[in-house]
Amino acid sequence: MKSSKFKYQRVSGTTAEHCCVPQCQASRKYNSVLSFFTFPADEELRRKWIVNIRRDKFTVTPHTRVCSRHFRTEDIREPASETGRRLLKKGVVPVLFEWNNFSLPPTRPGVWERRERPPSPEDDREDTPDNITPDNVTFGVLMQHDYASKPEAAVVDLVLEENTSLREENRLLRQQIEGLTLRQRFGIHRFAASDKDIRFFTRFASYDLLMRFWGLIANSLPSMVSVRQAQRGALTESNATTHSLQPIDEFFLFLNYLALGSKQRDLADRYGIHQSTVSRIITTWSNFLFTVLGSVRIWIPEEEIQRKLPADFKDYPDTTVILDCTELRCQCPSSPLLQSEVFSSYKSHCTLKGLIGIAPHGAVTFVSALYAGSISDKQITRESGVLNLLKPGMAVMVDRGFLIDDIVPCKVYRPAFLSGRPQMSASEVRETQAIARLRVHVERSIRRVKEHKFFDSVIPLRVFGSINQLYTVACLLTNYENGPLVKAWAKKPEI
Known part of the structure; x- marks a missing residue:
């Protein structure tokens, strides 16, 4: 019996056609007992197919298929010979899916079939009176039905009251269902409290x-x-x-x-x-x-920086921005040339590199685009555009390896080097410690960016088309997401 069911199925296929219905994994490559049907040419019928398979904004191509599992047996016309093809009958649509357990509910019986009626006493009469005329026949038949008599006023009032009560009950039930759905649905309002x-x-x-x-x-x-x-x-x-x-x-x-x-x-x-x-x-x-x-200007004017300058910067009052670079691990490209471009000798991995600047009070004031990981700190400073924002009266604070003194138009605060000496002087040690304590806050700001776990893992190559937008948005959002970088720097509201 089982072989007769499949004897008209194709036993092999040359293409890897698959079913486009959601949650259906049927493929001609791995299943030779199913048939795969193309969408109908009729626009109205095709629209019904798309609605039934629940594919919103779905583009149908000549290679789009729906497998025979989603059609009833009576909707498919079997071939006349074993070498023929199974075809769909005209006007049928797919109706069997995983979400309805591949079965349709039984047809609902009509009103007359659902309602039980008591036997009429007139049905037991075998004889028909001889004095029935067309007029009294009509009157007698009509009087046998409830709808032929005029209802009493009290009955009408009772029905109206019952309808009003049912409407109110339905309204309250609908509000409860909508409120329950809103609480259970995954979204921002679910976590508002x-x-x-x-x-x-x-x-x-x-x-x-x-x-x-x-x-x-x-x-x-x-x-x-x-x-x-x-x-x-x-x-x-x-x-x-x-x-x-x-x-x-x-x-x-x-x-x-x-x-x-x-x-x-x-x-x-x-x-x-x-x-x-x-x-x-x-x-x-x-x-x-x-x-x-x-579109929001994040670079802060000098006078505004001076007004919000934390007391910790009293020895470096002209500091305008603290600069540092960050690297994001990315998927290694298959091309050796691209690998050499994005490979970072500092991280020993393929990376994307960006420059971030913060004001002394902790706000992010500069975000560069992302560059290949092999770029140097000096080169990224030159290409990022931050030099156009610096003026001679300003000062930047950087890490020891940020050798940008010859390209910036202003003063540079950087921890001292030994420069071949056996040790640093006491004043150099104190200055190095002071700058390190202040410069570490840019690393805290970068850590806030990387608290967005998207950047805490290897970035796949497929998102490179939008990675600059995602990175820039994450950096700028840190100005809105958190409180002050250092609580002691928070300005008390003026009374």
Whole structure:
């Protein structure tokens, strides 16, 4: 019996066609007993197929297939010969899926079949009176049915009261269901009452701080451009497209991606959306925040730096910026030439390198683009553009290996070198210790950036197209996510 079921199936295939239905892993390469059908040419029928298989914004190609597991047996026309092909009957659509256990619910019986009716006493009468006329026949038949009689006013009032009560009960039940769904759905509102959870999922110190930042960017949302539309060459505003998540939950998803380094497949499962939608959201929001935050001037004027200068910098009052480089480990390219470009002799690994500058009071005031890991600190300082912001009256504070004295137009504070001497003088030791205590705060700022776990692991090559946006956004977000870098530097509010 089993062989007769499969005798019309193809026993081998030359292509690796696979089923496009979500959660279905059927492939012609590994399954010779299934048939794979192309989408119908009729637009209306094709739309029904796409709706049934639950593929939103799905592009059908000549190679897109749906396997025979998703069609009822009576929907498939078997071939007349063993060498023939199985075909679908006209107008059928796929209806059997994993989410309905590959079965359809039984058809619901009609109203007449569901309702039990008592036998009519007139059914037992065998004889028919002879004095029945057409008029009294009609009247007699009508009087046998409840709907032919006029209902009493009290009955109507009772039914209306019952309908009103049922409507109110349905409304309250619907509100309870919506409230329960809102609490259970994975999104920002689920964790609004826990600052600890907000810190874990977003790196923002509190829900209030996150909402304040949302208020800063919310007015720019209408200008957000969907990446999906941009790739098609039709740049449209994001509010003109259909979203499966609210904008604030898309923003929360993007922060999860940065803060936790979550895989896109994991985020798709958490939020109940397709993995391609997760990818679109991440790319769209990285570009959007890169544009919005990048339009804010973060380089602080000299007089403002002097006004907020911490007391610890009293011996270095002209310090404008503390510079340091950071390296992010990345996947090793297959090309030997590219490997030599991104290989860092300091980290002994393939890296991307960026320059970060902070003001003396701890705010990030400069972020460079990322460069190949083989670049030197001096070269990245020259190419990053920070030299255009420095003036002769300023001073920069750097690490011992930052040899940029001959390229900057201002003073450089750097720990002293031995320079062939057996030991340093007492004043040089004190100065080295003082600069090291102050310069270490730029490393603390870099550590805040790397608390976004996305940068704490090896960056895959596939995200290199948007890595500059992700890195810059993470650096700029540290100015909004946290409190002061050093609590003692926090200015008390003026009364």
